[in-house]
Amino acid sequence: MKFALTILGVNAATPAFGRFPTSQILQVHNQYFLLDCGEGTQMRMGDFNVPKHKIREIFISHLHGDHVFGLPGLLFSYDLNGRQEPLRIYSPKGLKEMILAQLRPGVELSFPLHFYEVETTFPRIIFENDVVTVEAIPLKHRIPTMGYIFRERPKLLNIRPEKIQEYQLSVPQIKAAKKGEDILLENDVFVENHVLTFPPLPPRSYAYLTDTIYNETILPFICRVSMLYHDTTFCEEHKDNAALTMHSTARQAAELARKAEVGQLITGHYSSRYKDLEVFLEEARPIFPNTVLGLEGITYEP
Amino acid sequence: MKFALTILGVNAATPAFGRFPTSQILQVHNQYFLLDCGEGTQMRMGDFNVPKHKIREIFISHLHGDHVFGLPGLLFSYDLNGRQEPLRIYSPKGLKEMILAQLRPGVELSFPLHFYEVETTFPRIIFENDVVTVEAIPLKHRIPTMGYIFRERPKLLNIRPEKIQEYQLSVPQIKAAKKGEDILLENDVFVENHVLTFPPLPPRSYAYLTDTIYNETILPFICRVSMLYHDTTFCEEHKDNAALTMHSTARQAAELARKAEVGQLITGHYSSRYKDLEVFLEEARPIFPNTVLGLEGITYEP
Numbered sequence: 163m164k165f166a167l168t169i170l171g172v173n174a175a176t177p178a179f180g181r182f183p184t185s186q187i188l189q190v191h192n193q194y195f196l197l198d199c200g201e202g203t204q205m206r207m208g209d210f211n212v213p214k215h216k217i218r219e220i221f222i223s224h225l226h227g228d229h230v231f232g233l234p235g236l237l238f239s240y241d242l243n244g245r246q247e248p249l250r251i252y253s254p255k256g257l258k259e260m261i262l263a264q265l266r267p268g269v270e271l272s273f274p275l276h277f278y279e280v281e282t283t284f285p286r287i288i289f290e291n292d293v294v295t296v297e298a299i300p301l302k303h304r305i306p307t308m309g310y311i312f313r314e315r316p317k318l319l320n321i322r323p324e325k326i327q328e329y330q331l332s333v334p335q336i337k338a339a340k341k342g343e344d345i346l347l348e349n350d351v352f353v354e355n356h357v358l359t360f361p362p363l364p365p366r367s368y369a370y371l372t373d374t375i376y377n378e379t380i381l382p383f384i385c386r387v388s389m390l391y392h393d394t395t396f397c398e399e400h401k402d403n404a405a406l407t408m409h410s411t412a413r414q415a416a417e418l419a420r421k422a423e424v425g426q427l428i429t430g431h432y433s434s435r436y437k438d439l440e441v442f443l444e445e446a447r448p449i450f451p452n453t454v455l456g457l458e459g460i461t462y463e464p
Numbered sequence: 465m466k467f468a469l470t471i472l473g474v475n476a477a478t479p480a481f482g483r484f485p486t487s488q489i490l491q492v493h494n495q496y497f498l499l500d501c502g503e504g505t506q507m508r509m510g511d512f513n514v515p516k517h518k519i520r521e522i523f524i525s526h527l528h529g530d531h532v533f534g535l536p537g538l539l540f541s542y543d544l545n546g547r548q549e550p551l552r553i554y555s556p557k558g559l560k561e562m563i564l565a566q567l568r569p570g571v572e573l574s575f576p577l578h579f580y581e582v583e584t585t586f587p588r589i590i591f592e593n594d595v596v597t598v599e600a601i602p603l604k605h606r607i608p609t610m611g612y613i614f615r616e617r618p619k620l621l622n623i624r625p626e627k628i629q630e631y632q633l634s635v636p637q638i639k640a641a642k643k644g645e646d647i648l649l650e651n652d653v654f655v656e657n658h659v660l661t662f663p664p665l666p667p668r669s670y671a672y673l674t675d676t677i678y679n680e681t682i683l684p685f686i687c688r689v690s691m692l693y694h695d696t697t698f699c700e701e702h703k704d705n706a707a708l709t710m711h712s713t714a715r716q717a718a719e720l721a722r723k724a725e726v727g728q729l730i731t732g733h734y735s736s737r738y739k740d741l742e743v744f745l746e747e748a749r750p751i752f753p754n755t756v757l758g759l760e761g762i763t764y765e766p
Contacts, residue, residue, distance in 0.1 A: 176541040177507050183537070201537040202504045205479050227540040227566065231533075235485070235503040238529040239478040263565030264529065266607075305568075 178434030183228035203232035222253030301374035388464030430456030480736030485530035505534035524555030603676035690766030732758030
């Protein structure tokens with residue numbers, strides 16, 4: 163079962179050096195979630211063979227253009243291709259008006275389009291289905307901005323195959339054991355659950371935090387997530403720019419990753435002043451060794 | 465003195481096979497004009513080294529998304545880069561409202577942005593400066609749509625260098641001769657202009673006609689233009705689709721080019737159903753031999 167992040171656009175504000183503005187695809191099992199939608203997102207989906215018609219939910223961090231200007235084109239293409247499945251877009255307030263101003267009055271899309279306004283002053287779970295839950299947490303940026311945390315739902319316990327034979331377990335008994343129940347056999351023998359099962363792989367999780375300043379108040383929410391993508395618009399050399407524009411440095415992101423004990427840190431949202439990105443790794447890795455460079459077209463798994 | 469068209473995006477409605485939606489740059493001498501601005505135009509400018517800060521005027525054919533969705537991102541990048549020069553956008557009615565809905569309220573751009581609403585019911589000259597005039601002519605599409613014709617201003621006559629010496633021409637006399645005047649020398653000898661000068665190269669011209677059905681009523685406007693870019697969304701095989709969606713076939717564009725006796729026909733605005741584009745050439749060239757395939761990143765000169 164896949165849990166994989168593919169970066170489509172990794173640049174900040176304006177495109178540069180072939181890098182596009184922000185967007186990402188998170189695949190959880192057979193479901194695809196789009197995170198932000200900068201200009202050119204639909205072209206990047208084509209470049210990297212993303213099955214764009216499988217996307218049902220889009221999560222928008224904030225309404226700066228480099229995170230949303232790809233939406234009208236994507237919706238327009240869905241419509242031209244005769245999409246029928248509903249599409250749900252989660253974002254801070256104001257997106258609906260921006261998007262509807264792009265669609266011609268009186269022209270109906272081929273599919274139902276729903277906008278959900280995400281409350282930006284406190285954290286809450288905004289979406290859940292059979293494979294994943296999504297929490298939205300407020301970040302600190304120049305305008306209301308949300309981070310999104312995807313948590314794979316806990317899986318059932320695994321049954322030990324040899325025990326099915328040994329205890330002559332029935333199908334209902336197997337199902338009960340997988341849910342963690344102890345089993346009373348027909349001969350009145352009581353079998354504790356741990357004898358019959360072993361634990362599943364731990365659920366995987368992904369925190370998407372951009373754009374934001376360094377902010378320790380979010381540590382409880384991202385504690386031990388498997389993967390963290392964090393705003394690293396600048397390096398320490400341009401720390402003042404980071405403060406001024408309310409972004410983070412690679413060093414700050416690494417500090418946060420270390421304190422949150424995450425599995426892996428992925429850098430990104432690079433300023434167009436950087437052509438060579440190795441400097442981000444050189445800065446982050448001494449603080450948090452399991453840092454990887456966020457790059458377009460690369461797929462990351464925990 | 466350059467007169468050169470660079471295609472940035474050549475696909476219809478939706479991107480496909482690495483082809484972007486419509487945009488083009490026309491360079492006339494040292495001036496750059498942007499024609500339409502589909503999603504990803506600013507990335508294409510980067511890919512093909514277009515000096516984007518030299519663009520002062522943008523001409524929009526119509527308000528379908530594949531011709532305008534790149535505008536917000538381009539304006540946003542200009543602003544981030546601290547552009548100061550005014551930018552003028554010419555288009556049918558309604559663009560201003562679409563664009564302003566994308567810019568955050570209360571946030572002023574770093575440069576003056578002017579929208580000019582082009583009258584879509586009759587042809588007229590909408591722009592002129594020292595190097596070029598631009599005529600807007602109504603096309604026939606599903607919504608109000610304009611074609612734009614760029615005509616290089618006629619150049620002055622060339623003076624024959626050996627005649628300056630022979631007749632001891634003064635600077636005012638040379639200037640007058642270049643404008644076509646006859647010259648009365650100090651010794652009262654009268655010299656007809658054609659003795660002193662020879663004609664300049666004929667002015668070059670470019671007609672940008674997309675999106676449109678086949679329409680002979682525009683023939684007088686495009687008669688003998690040096691280059692014609694014409695909607696060739698489909699081949700004859702899909703003639704019915706062309707009629708239905710109010711586009712043209714390669715054969716129709718070639719017929720029009722032949723009747724207008726243009727210098728060169730450039731095909732474009734290809735439907736995403738075509739991966740291989742050679743079919744457009746195969747269809748057009750038997751009717752109008754000087755047809756070339758419109759391709760992104762290629763520069764065309766008369």
